[in-house]
Amino acid sequence: MSSDYAEYVRRTALRLPTVGIDIGGTKIAAGVVDGEGRILEQLRTETPHKSKSPKVVEDVITELVLSLADRHDVHAVGIGAAGFVDAHRARVLFAPHLSWRNEPLQAALTDRLKLPVIVENDANAAAWAEWRFGAGAGEEHLVMVNLGTGIGGAIVRGGRLERGRYGMAGEFGHMTVVPGGHRCPCGNRGCWEQYSSGNALVREARELAAAESPVAQPLLDRVDGDVSAITGPLVTEAAQAGDPCAVELLQEIGQWLGLGLANLAAALDPGRFVIGGGVSAAGELLLTPAREAYRRNLTGRGFRPEADVLEARLGNTAGLIGAADLARGRARRFRTVKRARVERAAARSTGVGRRRTQWWTPLER
Known part of the structure; x- marks a missing residue:
């Protein structure tokens, strides 16, 4: 393939519209995303919670993609799923909110949509977008x-997502920070997410309220005295309005966040931390105490560079945007291989010399 045409394919593919799907515990969002x-x-x-059958969720995803494809020239689909995704980005090994257990989601959706599909962990997709x-x-x-x-997490290093040997890197929320501490749904005790997450914020607020x-x-x-109606967004709203109790609760969550970041810095030494998710909507009410705790607990503090700690910019659309952008790479390869096949078929039918055909052969490997 000529270098000029290769560059044309690359530049064209970077602009291809692709669909990103963000599968959450309560909603499935789908969007067409351009190259910017x-x-x-x-x-x-x-x-769909009434039926957690994998096929029912696949039906919903298919319907969303086909609806978008009616109005846009879609070239690939990226799925961001909460749970363990294998290193080949093809199977959902375990999804806590759905009945997916070693589910071959990529193959199932590729067969139904007739488009290239990738499956990615939702936190990885969000990190890629940011x-x-x-x-x-x-x-x-x-x-x-x-x-x-x-707490979910992800690592981008040298322009690549670090997925780990088995595709499960970034499960930071299940680092033990308090041995024998609060029980976590994962089966362990004292996990980081039991002290710095939306659930932790709500638990602490409700315990205070229930104790009158x-x-x-x-x-x-x-909440008119209804303890069960206290939610994370409500606590954040109260803190932003100046409620001292709500401010203190967010400060505590922030301090635990900073401790975990210091541990991650010791292991990974990043140049920047980006904090996303619903709790990050608290902004500096959360991040200021987090930065203070990070500096206080950082190994070698005072003698090493400190990573920036910034709030994410893309909000709850990050997972969708990231999944779509990751799928764009698959669309690029798909278009190149498809063009190769067309060129070879044309060469065979018109008797064009073998050399032209051979230019395309390596692209199918």
Whole structure:
């Protein structure tokens, strides 16, 4: 293949619209994303919980993609799934919110959609989006920490996602920070996400309210005395309005966040941490105490460079954008191979010399 045509294929492929799918515990979002990370159209539906059959979820994904493909020239699909995804980005080994156990999702959807499909861990997809288009842009050694219901994470190093030997790197939320501490749904005790996550924030707020602590009275007033109605966003809203109790709760979550970041810095030595997920909406109410705790617990503090700690920019669309962008690489290879086959078929039918055909052969390996 001539170098001019190779460059043309590369530049064209970088602009290809692709679909990103973000599968969460409560919703499935799908969007068409261009080569600049812009969402051209987005659809959203509830995650089907009445039937957790893998096929039912595949039906929903297929319907969303086909609906978008009616209005856009879609070239590939990227799936961001919460759970363990194998190193080949083909199977969901385990998804906590769905009944996927070693599910061959890539093969199933490729067969139904007739498009290239990749499957990626949702935190990896979000980190990739932030590295490409958001707060991580320009940093070659990036660690992203997503504070949601639990804690997810991902590593981008040298322009590549670090997935680990088995595809499961970045499960930072299940590092033990308090031996024998709070029980975690993973089966262990004292996991980081039990102290610095949306669930941790809600648990602490509800415990204070249930104990009828006077400091929690403003929170109770917001929910008319219904402790079970206290949520993470409500605590964040109260803190932003100046409620001292809510501010203190976020400071505590931030301090645990900073401790975990110091541990990650000791192991990974990144140049930048990007903090995403729903809890990051608290902004500096969370990040200021996190940075203070990070500096206080950093190994070799005072004698080493400190990584930046920044809030993510892309919000809850990061996973969708990242999955779509990762799929674009598969679309590029698909288009090149497809063109190769067409050229070879034309060469055979018209008697064009063998040399032209051979230019394309290596692309199919």
